[in-house]
Amino acid sequence: MYHTWMRYFTPSPLHHRLGLVCLGVGLQHGSLPTVGPRTLDHHVAVVISAGSGWYRAADGRRTTVTGPALIWLTPGVPHHYGPDPAAGWDESFVDFTGPATTTYTELGYIEPDRPVVPLSDAAGARTAVGKIARAARRGNPLLEVETGAAVHELLVALRRARADLGPDGDPVLTALARDAFRPMSVAEHAARHGMTPAELRTAVRRGAGCSPKDYLLGIRLGRAKELLAATDLPVAAVARRVGYEDPAYFSRLFTRRVGLAPVRFREQQGRAVPGGWSTRVPDPEHPPTIGARPT
Secondary structure: OEEEEEEEOOOOHHHHOOOOEEEEEEEEEEOOOOEEEEOOOOEEEEEEEEEEEEEEOOOOOEEEEEOOEEEEEOOOOOEEEEEOOOOOEEEEEEEEEOOHHHHHHHOOOOOOOOOEEEEOOOHHHHHHHHHHHHHOOOOOOOHHHHHHHHHHHHHHHHHHOEOOOOOOOOHHHHHHHHOOOOOOOHHHHHHHOOOOHHHHHHHHHHHHOOOHHHHHHHHHHHHHHHHHHHOOOOHHHHHHHOOOOOHHHHHHHHHHHHOOOHHHHHHHHOOOOOOOOOOOOOOOOOOOOOOOOOO
16 A cells, blocks of 8 residues: 655746756655656656665666665666565655756765665655645645745755765864864865875765865855954955965955955945854744833
């Protein structure tokens, strides 16, 4: 016995220009029929929350699937999969397409070369799928935008739940972030962690979808923006605080990546606050309220 619920959508060409659109969603459980062999022209994320089964690739290799796990179905790639007939599995799936899938693949969020991905937890992915399912009600005027936004959330949730990343994230990325403001080269960062530069590049590409240089640069420029907006520190002092001894090089790099010179950025974004900005992250679900002024 099995249970199946699904909806399919046809977004307009205008919605496709948003970069990512949802084509369908389904929630199923039990001893489901096998799927394929078949080939699709779009992406599907198949999330197995519990249970077990198998996946067979185009070359005939069979891989055991044990929940929680993710099965990637990518355009033009033949596939064939199904649950164990006796026990079945708990499955949800989302069909999607759009030009943003290319970038997500380059960043490592979508992995065509690894069709079966073990997950540490499927709860986050199921939450994103649930948003799509709720938006799929008949007559919803926001259907295409709501479901497309939830696909982005799903891709992030799946990346976060990968079993090859620890619950606190990749330790290499954590260490790099901790040392990001030291004036060190990529080779020096690699040596600090007992790795070759090539090994560090592979680890950071796997965990962050970019090179070590770009990962460190993103952290440095983010902090530089905060210092420019929240303090009156000279640009040279800001440069030193984020790891650049040469303020002229920092200014050129900042201008090229941000699109504004540091001084111009400060003019636009400066919000100096006595005592500095708060380091406490607000809870978006329980925002602070402004009480009545005492009389």
